[in-house]
Amino acid sequence: MFTSGERWLLELMADRARSALAAATVVVVLEERGELHVQAHSGEGSISATVIPVEGSALGALYRSGQPLALERPLPDQSAWLTELGLEAEGALMQPLMIDDVPGGMIIALRQDRGFREQDLTALGAHGARLTRQLMAERNAEVERLRYGAQSRERERERWARELHDETVQGLGVLRMQLANARDSGDPAQLDVAVKEVSEGLQREITGIRHLITELRPAALDDLGLEAALDALARRAEAVYGLHVQTEVQLTPEHERDRLDAELETTVYRIVQEALNNVSRHAEASNASITISERDGTLVAVVTDDGKGLPEEKLRNNGRGATPDPRTQEGDSPVPSGGYGLPGMRERAELVGGELALESALGEGTTLRLNVPLARRPERAAEPQL
Ligand SMILES: Nc1ncnc2c1ncn2[C@@H]1O[C@H](COP(=O)(O)OP(=O)(O)OP(=O)(O)O)[C@@H](O)[C@H]1O
Ligand SMILES: [Mg+2]
Numbered sequence: 001m002f003t004s005g006e007r008w009l010l011e012l013m014a015d016r017a018r019s020a021l022a023a024a025t026v027v028v029v030l031e032e033r034g035e036l037h038v039q040a041h042s043g044e045g046s047i048s049a050t051v052i053p054v055e056g057s058a059l060g061a062l063y064r065s066g067q068p069l070a071l072e073r074p075l076p077d078q079s080a081w082l083t084e085l086g087l088e089a090e091g092a093l094m095q096p097l098m099i100d101d102v103p104g105g106m107i108i109a110l111r112q113d114r115g116f117r118e119q120d121l122t123a124l125g126a127h128g129a130r131l132t133r134q135l136m137a138e139r140n141a142e143v144e145r146l147r148y149g150a151q152s153r154e155r156e157r158e159r160w161a162r163e164l165h166d167e168t169v170q171g172l173g174v175l176r177m178q179l180a181n182a183r184d185s186g187d188p189a190q191l192d193v194a195v196k197e198v199s200e201g202l203q204r205e206i207t208g209i210r211h212l213i214t215e216l217r218p219a220a221l222d223d224l225g226l227e228a229a230l231d232a233l234a235r236r237a238e239a240v241y242g243l244h245v246q247t248e249v250q251l252t253p254e255h256e257r258d259r260l261d262a263e264l265e266t267t268v269y270r271i272v273q274e275a276l277n278n279v280s281r282h283a284e285a286s287n288a289s290i291t292i293s294e295r296d297g298t299l300v301a302v303v304t305d306d307g308k309g310l311p312e313e314k315l316r317n318n319g320r321g322a323t324p325d326p327r328t329q330e331g332d333s334p335v336p337s338g339g340y341g342l343p344g345m346r347e348r349a350e351l352v353g354g355e356l357a358l359e360s361a362l363g364e365g366t367t368l369r370l371n372v373p374l375a376r377r378p379e380r381a382a383e384p385q386l
Contacts, residue, residue, distance in 0.1 A: 002030075002039060009138055010040035010131065014107075017127035018042045021120050023109040025087065028131065029059070030097070030105035036063060038085070039105075044112065048086025059084050062094060066103055068125065069094040072115030082110075091115035095125045097132050107131065152340040152347075160216065167208050167240075175201045211236045218269055226265050230290055233273055237288070241280035249292040260299065264372065267352045268292065268301050274341045275303035275368045283307025283366060294374070299354075301370040310360035345370075 002010075010028050018026040027047070028040040036059055038050040054060035058080035062069065071078055071092045082089060089110035097105040107128040109116070175198045182194030214232050221229040227249040234245035251260070259265070272290055279288045285307030292301050342358075345368075349356040354372030 003142060005142065006135060006138055007039060009134055011042065013127065013131040013134065014040040014042035017107065017109065017124065017131075020127065021093075021109050021116070021123060022111075023093075023116075024112045025089070025108075025110040027085065027087075027108040027110075028097075028105065029063070029108065030099075031063065031103075036060060036105070043110075045087045045110070049084060052084055057081070057084055063096070063103070063106055066096050068096065068121055070116060070118075070121050088112075093121050093124050095121065095128045097128050099132050100136065104132070149347075152344045155340045160212070163212060168205055168212075171201070171205050171208070175205070207239075211239065215273065218266075221265055221269055222262075225259060226268060226292065229265075229269055230272055230292070233269075233276055234290060237276050237280050243276075243280055243285065244287045245276065246287075246289045248290070250294070251292070252294050255294065260374075264299065264352055267348050267354075267372075268299070268370065270348055271345045271356070271368075271370055272301060272303055274345050278341055279303070279305040279307060279366070283309075285365065297374050299370075299372045299374055301372075302367060304365060304367045306365045309362040309364055310358060310366050312362075 014026045014028050017023070023043065025041070025043040025045050027038055027042075029036050030039045031037070031054060034054050036052045036054055036057075038047050041047055052059045054063060062081045069092070071089075073090055074082070074092060076083075079089075079092070082092065087110060089112060091111040091114055093109045093116050095107050096103055097107055099105065107124060109120070109124050178194050178201075179198050182191045185191070211232075214229075215236070218229045218232075227247070230247050230249065234247045237243045237245050260268075276288065276290070279285050283305045285305035288303065288305040290301075290303050292299070294300070346356045349370055349372070352372050354370055357369045357371070358366065359369070360366040
């Protein structure tokens with residue numbers, strides 16, 4: 001199966017080959033499970049059959065030959081493969097395409113008024129080689145994107161599991177032991193004290209689990225809106241990490257009344273959440289602030305802290321990290337290893353058409369800024385990205 005990105009790429013390459021060769025038509029045919037599929041068609045003529053079996057067809061025989069072909073004023077027995085496609089031509093060229101070093105298809109160029117020159121066949125071969133290279137690069141990038149998304153989701157789950165284990169399970173275990181010890185002591189006074197302490201402890205655990213649930217599924221976001229949900233995050237960072245967090249949301253009257261769209265609110269929430277997690281875990285900060293505002297049609301979300309600042313290499317990469325980023329160009333130096341938080345934030349920002357910037361100086365805290373142009377947002381996803 002071809003993705004829409006791959007089809008678009010093939011169409012583009014077919015267009016380029018057609019204009020470079022001054023051909024009337026360029027067709028790209030690729031094999032998939034014993035069938036030849038017309039995957040791109042640029043120029044004149046309409047294709048009557050877009051899927052032709054390799055077995056028993058003239059096109060299949062041509063494909064199997066694995067040899068380039070140049071024809072001028074082809075005779076009917078030479079052009080049966082063209083007829084199968086529903087095309088006619090005065091001049092025809094075909095170059096086999098190698099995908100992953102094995103035959104995988106053909107690129108065909110046609111003219112209606114004259115034949116091609118010898119060097120056109122070589123040029124078509126070069127176009128074909130470029131096309132397959134780009135196709136492979138696109139496929140690898142897609143695989144990387146999928147793998148990368150799966151890894152960061154896995155990391156997120158690990159984090160929740162760790163937090164449930166470290167905070168809740170261990171906390172409850174301690175309370176259970178406290179009760180058991182008091183019971184075993186046989187001293188009613190000690191048991192009384194333990195029951196009181198354990199009941200307070202249980203209340204703390206319940207509050208902790210509530211905070212965790214809020215983070216997993218920010219009901220406050222749906223019910224109360226962005227400001228209240230961000231406030232809840234700030235309170236949790238205060239309760240769990242002792243961080244003092246100030247929140248300020250200043251939207252235009254229109255957005256205060258009608259809310260931002262759900263996908264954008266979720267994105268802002270998740271990015272602020274990860275930024276606050278980072279401040280709590282890495283920054284050694286005492287204070288942080290969350291500011292959401294609107295300026296000239298752009299939504300601006302800023303999270304600052306007064307901590308130790310970002311390591312130099314994180315700043316240089318502007319948050320690229322973790323496994324090599326699939327979006328880095330071939331030949332780029334490998335990015336330093338790190339977590340999934342910053343790259344994940346950047347990905348979320350890009351999905352809503354925005355961008356993320358990091359500013360920091362060692363010892364002078366960190367500022368993370370998200371800008372999302374409100375007018376140029378890509379089409380809304382059906383489901384908000386959680
Ligand atoms: N506010 C900050 N202050 C200081 N250092 C920071 C801050 N935010 C991030 N960092 C540094 O950048 C690194 C990368 O952050 P990132 O969120 O990508 O990964 P992580 O927090 O280490 O792991 P993960 O988010 O996957 O659990 C952190 O390990 C930390 O060294
Ligand atoms: Mg992180």
